[in-house]
Amino acid sequence: MIRTALLAAAALSLSACGDAPASETDTSLDIPEVAEGDISEDTMKDVTRILSSDEFEGRMPGSAGEEKTVALLTERFEAAGLEPGNNGSWVQDVPLVEITGRDFAPLTIKGDGVDLSYDFGEDWVGVTYREDAATTLANSEMVFVGYGINAPERGWNDYEGVDVKGKTVVVLVNDPDYETQGLEGPFNGRAMTYYGRWSYKYEEAARQGAAGVLIVHDTEPASYGWNVVESSWSGPQAYAQRGEDAPPLTTMNGWVQKEVAREILKAAGQDLDALSAAAKKKGFEAVPLGLSASTEFENDIRTFASKNVIGILPGSERPDEYVIHTAHWDHLGRCTAAPDGDDICNGAVDNATGTAALVALAEAHAKAGAPKRTLVFLAVTAEESGLLGAHYYAENPVFPLSQTVGGINMDAFLIAGPSKDVVVVGPGKSQLDQFLDSALTADGRTATPNPNPEAGYYYRSDHFAFAKRGVPMLYVDGGEDLVEGGKEAGAAVAADYRENRYHGPKDEYDENWDWSGVMADLQLFYRIGRSLAESGSWPNWVEGDEFRGIRDEDCAASESGC
Numbered sequence: 294m295i296r297t298a299l300l301a302a303a304a305l306s307l308s309a310c311g312d313a314p315a316s317e318t319d320t321s322l323d324i325p326e327v328a329e330g331d332i333s334e335d336t337m338k339d340v341t342r343i344l345s346s347d348e349f350e351g352r353m354p355g356s357a358g359e360e361k362t363v364a365l366l367t368e369r370f371e372a373a374g375l376e377p378g379n380n381g382s383w384v385q386d387v388p389l390v391e392i393t394g395r396d397f398a399p400l401t402i403k404g405d406g407v408d409l410s411y412d413f414g415e416d417w418v419g420v421t422y423r424e425d426a427a428t429t430l431a432n433s434e435m436v437f438v439g440y441g442i443n444a445p446e447r448g449w450n451d452y453e454g455v456d457v458k459g460k461t462v463v464v465l466v467n468d469p470d471y472e473t474q475g476l477e478g479p480f481n482g483r484a485m486t487y488y489g490r491w492s493y494k495y496e497e498a499a500r501q502g503a504a505g506v507l508i509v510h511d512t513e514p515a516s517y518g519w520n521v522v523e524s525s526w527s528g529p530q531a532y533a534q535r536g537e538d539a540p541p542l543t544t545m546n547g548w549v550q551k552e553v554a555r556e557i558l559k560a561a562g563q564d565l566d567a568l569s570a571a572a573k574k575k576g577f578e579a580v581p582l583g584l585s586a587s588t589e590f591e592n593d594i595r596t597f598a599s600k601n602v603i604g605i606l607p608g609s610e611r612p613d614e615y616v617i618h619t620a621h622w623d624h625l626g627r628c629t630a631a632p633d634g635d636d637i638c639n640g641a642v643d644n645a646t647g648t649a650a651l652v653a654l655a656e657a658h659a660k661a662g663a664p665k666r667t668l669v670f671l672a673v674t675a676e677e678s679g680l681l682g683a684h685y686y687a688e689n690p691v692f693p694l695s696q697t698v699g700g701i702n703m704d705a706f707l708i709a710g711p712s713k714d715v716v717v718v719g720p721g722k723s724q725l726d727q728f729l730d731s732a733l734t735a736d737g738r739t740a741t742p743n744p745n746p747e748a749g750y751y752y753r754s755d756h757f758a759f760a761k762r763g764v765p766m767l768y769v770d771g772g773e774d775l776v777e778g779g780k781e782a783g784a785a786v787a788a789d790y791r792e793n794r795y796h797g798p799k800d801e802y803d804e805n806w807d808w809s810g811v812m813a814d815l816q817l818f819y820r821i822g823r824s825l826a827e828s829g830s831w832p833n834w835v836e837g838d839e840f841r842g843i844r845d846e847d848c849a850a851s852e853s854g855c
Contacts, residue, residue: 322724324731325827330657330819334808337815340369340649344622345641345802352640353626354531354599354675355391362622362648363600366672369652370604374659378603378669379691386598387674387685393529394420394428397590400549402435404584407560411553413590414629417507418526419547421592429589430545433461433504435582437558439572440465441494443501447479448575452501455579461505461545461586463554464494467514469573471747479575485749489514492679495546504544505586509554509565516748517791522548524628524638524796531678533685534596545588560584599623599674601682603691606658608667608826614854615692616825617669617700617764618654618818619683619755620647621676625796635798642790642800647703648672650815657819664826666698673755676704683758695847696854698825699725699765699832701818702756708803709786711810712772714741715817719751722840723765724832725821732820736813741773763844765832767821771814831855 343349343365350358367383377383397413411417421428439451441464449469468489470478480486487493491508498506512518526548549557555565561582571577602622608614624640639645651670658668669692673682687694715733720726720742733740743750751757756766773783794800825832831848833855834841848855 321830322727322832323828323830324728325824326731326735327820327823327827329816330654330823331660332653332657332812332815332819334812336653336656337646337649337808337811340365340652341641341645342802344645344648345639345800347637347639351626351628351638352622352624353529354389354623354678355595355597356626358626359599359623359674363602366602366622366648366652370602370655370670373604373652373655375604375606375655375670378605378671383604384600384602385686385689385691387601387682388534389531389597389599389675389681390424390534391529391531391595391597392421392424393593394590395593398588400586400588402557402560402584402586403432404560404582407584409557409560411549414523414527416553417547417549418523419545419588419590420526420530421545422532422542423544424594425592426594427589427591428545430461430505431587432585433459433587435461435463435561435584435586437463437563437568437580437582439568439577439579440467440469440488441497441506442469442488443497444488449479451572451577451579453578455581457498457579458502459504461507462498462501462503463557463582464498464506464508465514465569465572466491466508466511467747471514476746484746485752487749487752489749490752495543496540499541499543502541506543506546507554507586508548509551510548511551514747516745519550521796524625525677528628529626531599531675531681533681557584558582599682601674601686602672604655604670606655606663606668608665609663610665612667613696614666615669615697616666616822617671617697617759618651618703618822619671619673619700619759620644620651620703621674621682621755622648622672623674623677623682625677628796628798631798638796638798639801641802642707643705643795644676645802646706646811650703650706650818653815654819654822658823661823664823666826668822668826676755680755680758683755687758687762693851693854694759694762694764695851697759697764698855699723699767700756700759701767701769701821702754703818704754704768706811706814707771707787707790708806708808709771709775709783709810710807711776711813712783713774713776714739714772715814716741716743716770716773718743718768718770721835722751722838723834725765725767728821728824728832729767729769731824732817735820736817738772738813738817744773760840761843763840763847765834765844769814769817771810
């Protein structure tokens with residue numbers, strides 16, 4: 294959930310992704326030329342300022358801030374000229390449960406001659422996905438399971454030969470080959486796969502019957518610092534309500550600081566660096582640590598329905614074909630306070646800017662008149678809790694996914710001034726790249742492949758909920774090669790935001806922001822969306838992409854649409 298641009302400061306070599314596959318070139322694709330849109334900078338400023346004000350209290354789902362956000366978006370969508378998108382309603386209810394942990398006991402590690410204790414927040418964080426009033430992890434045997442991956446199609450199983458039922462697994466973040474400089478390897482080399490995401494590691498541990506999971510935090514492979522973990526995994530946590538046949542759950546999912554993990558493994562007679570090196574090789578065998586983990590905490594539980602907000606501009610000729618624009622309206626609410634006592638995570642950049650972009654683009658498209666296909670503007674909830682609003686819509690679509698042509702996701706516009714390029718996250722995945730190329734040519738800009746493929750950004754924002762169900766989606770970030778100052782200046786802006794504002798109380802609106810770069814990006818998104826909506830083509834994933842088979846199967850079963 295961290296944008297690609299945030300890690301530009303890492304100065305990783307672009308050669309790592311220079312051999313990214315090009316998208317299939319299909320000269321038969323209908324890619325209409327589109328004139329510039331009349332996009333209002335005042336709208337961007339006004340909506341971003343309002344959404345990120347203290348009055349909205351950080352836009353936590355289920356809060357008074359949500360009510361204000363939904364009311365504002367409904368008002369602005371209607372004023373822009375959109376129609377309600379859900380059968381006469383502006384909203385789609387998203388059933389959630391909010392679990393707030395409190396009164397955390399230390400994480401204690403015990404064994405023969407070992408008695409260690411670690412404080413919540415500073416040393417470790419943990420949550421439960423279970424709707425229990427109290428969570429207790431008691432004397433749970435600990436096992437180091439490398440990267441915690443079970444991938445039969447890749448001949449890889451870190452759980453082979455070990456029974457972790459009722460135990461706590463210690464897991465490394467990212468994939469085994471994340472340090473590879475190219476894109477070749479058992480897990481796509483430098484490019485993270487879904488196996489590297491924390492969400493997968495928790496899911497797989499639960500499938501294996503584990504009681505607890507402790508992911509070892511390491512800034513480079515995690516792609517964010519401990520401050521992000523601490524702020525994101527403390528306070529209220531929202532989850533989608535579970536059905537009767539829901540997958541199994543662990544008792545507790547958590548993270549530990551790298552040096553804490555090093556100390557724990559040393560107490561077990563093991564070395565973190567040596568085990569990490571061994572875990573990178575196929576055939577790694579899990580290591581029982583001869584230690585047990587314990588902690589406990591109370592949970593306040595609240596069930597509620599959050600809301601996705603949906604507006605549409607109906608198509609003039611093919612209204613039952615849909616082009617979608619997504620952005621998440623939510624943020625973290627109240628979070629770990631800054632030194633000055635400010636504890637509201639306002640989320641101005643992340644993602645009041647993206648939400649404002651939905652309104653500004655809706656206004657521009659409405660001014661230009663209805664295109665042939667229907668344009669959908671979807672502001673989703675609970676992205677910060679795991680893309681919950683987007684996943685709920687994709688599982689319960691208002692408009693059939695087989696009739697959804699594709700779309701664009703907008704997740705945080707870093708205010709950096711105009712750039713010569715844009716960063717494409719997941720280049721070469723679909724024929725949407727050709728629509729992007731056409732828009733870039735019209736705007737006189739270039740595309741830079743994702744400079745940090747190891748961060749797995751394609752799996753970390755709302756478009757992924759649609760992609761995993763077959764709908765082609767573009768995820769394009771602001772550029773890193775600034776008109777003034779080049780890549781060095783872009784890296785400095787990204788580093789400043791990451792270190793001082795991202796997921797913290799200081800991500801606040803600034804009246805002195807230079808919006809010129811954001812407006813150029815919006816012009817690009819306008820051209821792409823408009824071109825897709827005027828086109829008669831159905832762009833697909835490239836042959837061999839992980840989502841191609843899903844789309845082909847969905848289309849084959851559909852009597853209309855793709």
